[in-house]
Amino acid sequence: MILLSIIYVLTPESEQQLIQTAQRLSGITLGDLAAQLGIAVPENLNKEKGWIGLLLERALGASAGSKPLPDFPELGIELKTLPIDRDAKVLETTFVSVAPLTGMSGVTWQTSHVKNKMAKVLWVPIISERQLPVAERLICTPFLWQPNPEEEALLQADWQELTDMIVLGEVEKINGKYGEVLQLRPKAANSKAKTKAFDKNGRPFQTLPRGFYLKTGFTQQLLNRHLRVN
DNA sequence: TACTGATCATTT
């Protein structure tokens, strides 16, 4: 008798189906998953930092490519892997979206990329300690999250503060310390990458592209809630 | 050891 593959290669047709498939991945290693998908596992992630995210996208049937859409457009769900250690401590910040530095007149929280990306997220925690070989890293129980009013208020406040600074031409004054739960940091190929922004006199200049990231304390709380529930 | 700034691959 042949075991049914736990791998889902077609796009899920419902939220429940997606969650069910994700749940069936929990408890298996990245090496096992990659083998079933016929994908080679890198020695480390130095040159393939997004490898785990792409692996999970394929396993769950996310729409391929780098389109400006949620991973599961029909379901309005974004997929995020969450690196944790064996004690369920979050190890990294979570990239949300690139930060527009121009053409933001009229942009509000309601229409922001941050709000829309974080509207509904399927989090897949991965025990991903650096010392652990990539193939041995372990997929944990996924959970679907929608920001509650308090969480959304936190995100909105930080987004507003950071966006206001950008609009005022103070983007280069921003560092990772700003924001309680959401920060603005470089998001680029290297420190020489440039994109257009405006200075405080409204004059265009070239600066490092930035992105919004969720701080680890925030994602840690989301995870803790679900650990208590489960 | 936590955190911020730097960096890597791929696709459009």
Added chain:
DNA sequence: AAATGATCAGTA
């Protein structure tokens, strides 16, 4: 160049 997927790694 900008979007997708993130983690690396030096230093405070």
